[in-house]
Amino acid sequence: MNNTLNESVSLEDVLDTTPIPVICSDAVTGQVQYVNKAFTDLFGFHLNEMATIDSWFVKVGSTAKFYPNVIEPWMSTGHQGASTEFLNATFFCKWYSQKHISMRFSLIGNTRIWYLHDVTDYWVAEERLRARSVMLEMVAKSSALPDILDVIVKQIQKENPMSLCSVLLFDKTNQCLRLGSGPSLPDFYNDAIDGIKVGLNVGSCGTAAHINERVIVENISIHPYWENFTELAKQAGLAACWSDPILSSKGELLGTFAIYKQVPSAPTEKDFELIQFASNLASIAIENFRTQEALENMAYFDHLTGLANRGSFFQQCETVLKDAIEKKAPLSVIMMDVDNFKRVNDQFGHKAGDLVLQKLAQTSLSILRRQDLMSRIGGEEFAVLLPLTEHEEALVIAERLRVAVEQSAVVDGKHQPIHYTVSFGVASKAGASCFVDRLLNRADKALYKAKAAGKNCVLSLDR
């Protein structure tokens, strides 16, 4: 270009000082004649790397047909040498980062001048607002946690298309991480990671959860944290992993949010911001889910033993009994009551009494089958529902429970073993007409009989 404002200031000088990226191309041949400094700074391309404007659009556009399908129709809507509307599009820079551009052109003589405004920051802000409101709506509607986490992960991947993200959930009981969401990672990788222990040198996530701090691994193949997982990461095509612990509003560990890269990479300031945003969103979703879960547990489970509580036991009894009547299937119940429990409390203290109740629940669950339902229906009173179980078999199960309990013990604060026993009453469904309260009542009467017979025994009304 040879346009000059006066002898010393050329149009190039002016364009080079504008902050807006500019390209000048020949209106007929499309040959790129000039790019300004702001353009090179933003996209990374110099003039000598750009042949024609259409070939450049093909190179940086989001699809191969971007120029004929989007740019050409838009150009034809322009008149009097300028575009009438801004065109918003997503372009890839030379180093593959993504930019959101709002562009226009004007025609001066034979030169088409393109103005490419970088609106990435606005786009990101809008997208994040949208993602946040979608997520909050899902939280309000109590959508499934994996679905909510998928929304967050996909949002981050949309903002940063060269990233693969995952959320792992902290399992406090087993001190490990469980898969929450990893929709773009290979299944074999997600399967291998599901259940990894929290600890030092357990990849980026296991370590981040252990030290409760962000862990940036720029090159997995040489980092000690990944020593035991390098082959797995290689198979999955993962070269870098940045992981952030997800913390609750009280600072408790809820899980980890990870961004993986397929080439060794260091995060930028913007990446740090992105990780922070993702962790915050995930924290809201997980914390809300955990609160709801705790409320549900309170409604259905006994807080001391973790067994079903009285209300939910009776409800499930109704359903199982109805089913058994319909299918003409056998069904039995066992009532259990700790013997001389008042004495345990008086002698060893209420805390030791609580330990006895917890131990009794554990011992019983280790003997019962998957389909059996055990409940704490009162202070030291328990009931077990045994679907598909004839009376004789129920008596055998109750006797097995009795022996196991008799042989078990808990240790109190002074390391003294506390032994205890339990009495059992058994009743079974007979015939087609049967009601839950009558069935439980018969088991209760049998239990009373066992207590009267000297305790620590199994009885039914039939024997």
Ligand SMILES: Nc1nc2c(ncn2[C@@H]2O[C@H](COP(=O)(O)OP(=O)(O)OP(=O)(O)O)[C@@H](O)[C@H]2O)c(=O)[nH]1
């Ligand atoms: N530690 C503890 N004690 C409880 C709990 N719920 C009820 N109890 C106690 O359980 C005891 C029940 O006493 P009793 O009804 O006299 O029965 P028992 O001493 O077991 O006597 P028998 O049933 O005749 O063998 C009472 O002392 C209650 O305070 C609980 O959640 N924790």
